[in-house]
Amino acid sequence: MNQKFNKAFWEEKYITSTDKWHTGSVTTPIKEYIDQISDKTQDVLIPGLGHGHELYYLSQSGFSNIRGLDFTDIAVKETANSVEDFPLDKVTLGDFFAHTGQYDLIIEQTFFCSLPISSRTAYVDKMYELLKPGGKLVGVLFDCNFATDTPPFGGSKEEYINLFKDKFAINVLETAHNSIKPRAGRELFFIINKQHD
Numbered sequence: 001m002n003q004k005f006n007k008a009f010w011e012e013k014y015i016t017s018t019d020k021w022h023t024g025s026v027t028t029p030i031k032e033y034i035d036q037i038s039d040k041t042q043d044v045l046i047p048g049l050g051h052g053h054e055l056y057y058l059s060q061s062g063f064s065n066i067r068g069l070d071f072t073d074i075a076v077k078e079t080a081n082s083v084e085d086f087p088l089d090k091v092t093l094g095d096f097f098a099h100t101g102q103y104d105l106i107i108e109q110t111f112f113c114s115l116p117i118s119s120r121t122a123y124v125d126k127m128y129e130l131l132k133p134g135g136k137l138v139g140v141l142f143d144c145n146f147a148t149d150t151p152p153f154g155g156s157k158e159e160y161i162n163l164f165k166d167k168f169a170i171n172v173l174e175t176a177h178n179s180i181k182p183r184a185g186r187e188l189f190f191i192i193n194k195q196h197d
């Protein structure tokens with residue numbers, strides 16, 4: 001596990017309210033993707049859950065087999081205290097790289113960019129392991145560089161293709177047309193499928 005951006009690092013961000021990535025609700029690219037899914041029984045994972053707005057939206061939309069995963073529950077408890085029926089029982093506390101399970105769909109939003117660049121291959125391998133055959137990794141990735149030595153770490157379409165192409169079929173990887181305003185033009189929406197072993 002990466003020692004620098006560990007549980008204590010992220011908890012400090014939440015405790016000091018320096019969680020600048022917090023959007024306050026489910027973002028449009030993720031919401032619109034969820035809205036068109038008809039099979040609400042599929043197994044869905046949201047790693048790097050943070051405040052858990054996507055988990056809440058899935059739950060409110062009738063999805064039954066959902067799981068959020070994070071080192072810490074500080075942020076998600078804040079959301080749970082502000083809404084009715086937050087599915088706290090669907091939250092697992094722990095390290096993504098130690099998580100076990102099999103999912104049809106994994107949703108990515110500002111988790112990839114929270115990891116150091118040196119962990120990107122491990123992220124791809126872990127996503128591959130956690131997905132069922134043909135399972136999908138879907139979400140948004142930053143299409144810019146932040147020139148910083150702390151998260152978020154950005155990237156480009158070309159870098160992402162090189163990273164994922166050996167283990168995933170890249171079905172969609174394009175500038176999101178429905179980003180929230182502060183991220184408009186700076187994020188790629190992607191849908192990639194686990195290739196068969």
Ligand SMILES: C[S@@+](CC[C@H](N)C(=O)[O-])C[C@H]1O[C@@H](n2cnc3c(N)ncnc32)[C@H](O)[C@@H]1O
Pocket residue numbers: 005007010011021022023047048049050051052069070071072075094095096097109110111114
């Ligand atoms: C930048 S935040 C994004 C939160 C959320 N996805 C959002 O969009 O608001 C990254 C989150 O990933 C969690 N995290 C980072 N590395 C992790 C790991 N290895 N295992 C589990 N959670 C991790 C942090 O605790 C933090 O809540």
